[in-house]
Amino acid sequence: MTTEIFTDHLAKTAPEQRERTQEVLTWVSTTFPQLAPRIAWNQPMFTDHDTFIIGFSNSKKHLAVAPEAAGINQFSAAIKAAGYQHTKQLIQLPWTSPVNYTLLEQIIRFNLQDKANTTSFWRK
Template sequence: MEVFIEFLERIDNPLHRARTEEVLGSVTRKFPNLMPKIAWNQPMFTDHDTFIIGFSVAKHHLAVAPERVGINHFSDDIVKSGYDHTKELVRIKWDSPVDFSLLERMIEFNILDKADCSTFWRK
């Protein structure tokens, strides 16, 4: 989590900071083999130098980016969890609970789906 300290300190709203820290901490604990890093000023996790999942903070939500393939694969589950999404990210409103099970399934899917990927992003 040390890699995320500076990013977290820049989140002005203490509730948003705590929620983001909770999510990043959960991913770190559940997936210790993933590499936490900051890229494009956002926290993300990689596996063998390929992108697995990224996060960003907005005024009304925490954005989760599992790449378009992940969004497409879990679209129904995302909606069932009460989140809205675009082609590239899922929006978890600050006052909504985090569906950690869904988050973990998205990460597990990307780890398996990108096991043989040799590029940062899917091609």
């Protein structure tokens, strides 16, 4: 079950995108219970010790995953090998493709380790 903080956001999500979005948010909440869920900039995201770890947003063609540029740079080859496209800040998970949860877990674990001593919300 997705944390209650995302209920209003999911209610406003297009019906054809809601199930996948909820599935991914629930997976993050379950796999990483130490992360704090929150809505900021009208987007669901997860933080650790008040620093950003990962965020999500919906577009017409994909669920966008935002691990910051460092996460994209670290896993660029794996992202492409998984069949996903990315920009400098976002990974695009097409609505019609399965979610590569192994890759998503690696990215989140990287951010947790890389930002363990970070005291700001974003990387500097």
